[in-house]
Amino acid sequence: MLSGRAAQTPAAPATDIALDLRGVQKTYDTPGRPEVEAIRHLDFQIRRGELVCVVGPSGAGKTTLLRSIAGLLDVTAGEVVLDGKAVTGPPEGMAVVFQEYGRSLFPWMTVRQNIELPLKEKGIPKAERQEKIDRALKEVSLTEAAEQHPWQLSGGMQQRVAIARAIAFEPSVLLMDEPFAAVDAQTRAELEDLVRSLWKHLGVTVLFVTHDIDEAVYLGERVIVLSNRPTVLMEDVKVDLPAERDQLTTRSDRRFGELRGHVYELIQRAKRGDRPDAPQPEGAGF
């Protein structure tokens, strides 16, 4: 996020909470169209340095949730609190990586210039910018591609540029919205491992939205499973797999299979409309 708007909330959270969703509701109210209640009630917290995945049935409101957290959408009720401040617009300490890397990078700029842009907007001096860019490029193994343009790179490499741009910015929270949905399976596995290694190495808090159950269990320390729309929390699943993960050994681990099966079952139930009771918004009738 390039610009910052945040208001101090009276209730300062515990310092280890990076992201706090307090009774978030979102109803789309477009003039001339029927209202769409996307999120009915979500309350959860993400501790500093956690990697949390969000899954849910199609149309459950995953993108709505992510955009609300990113300050790109106003919530109807409740609040999103980042580092103790209510999010009322794109906050300074947040970076977002979207699925459509092709549209999020500027084709007329080199890789280096793309990564530099938000740093420039943040007012970081040139020498420091170059240092941050070089470090980020090294983190994603793209040092050699610094002077190339995005359209000269593969889809996986472009997504690595988008990740480099996000981490160069040193966000407190990194939001990722189905970032690997458009790349092939092998590249996807490599990018998943890149996210795990960056997360461990940089200590950044990551919220990763995906429709892929295996990906969520492989990456996350927790998997937040959403109900069908209007969305409530189906279950917050703790992923008790070892911190060291590997595409081969982790995915063939018995516990991985159990967790995967559990999340799969939750999504199937959510799709059938099975949902836990949620606090009702005022005036709403179940």
Ligand SMILES: Nc1ncnc2c1ncn2[C@@H]1O[C@H](COP(=O)(O)OP(=O)(O)OP(=O)(O)O)[C@@H](O)[C@H]1O
């Ligand atoms: N701008 C909008 N105006 C009205 N309704 C919207 C708008 N954006 C999304 N919706 C509706 O809100 C609900 C949740 O959409 P959202 O895109 O957040 O779900 P999702 O879980 O990300 O879906 P998918 O998995 O298919 O990407 C859907 O019913 C969708 O049609």
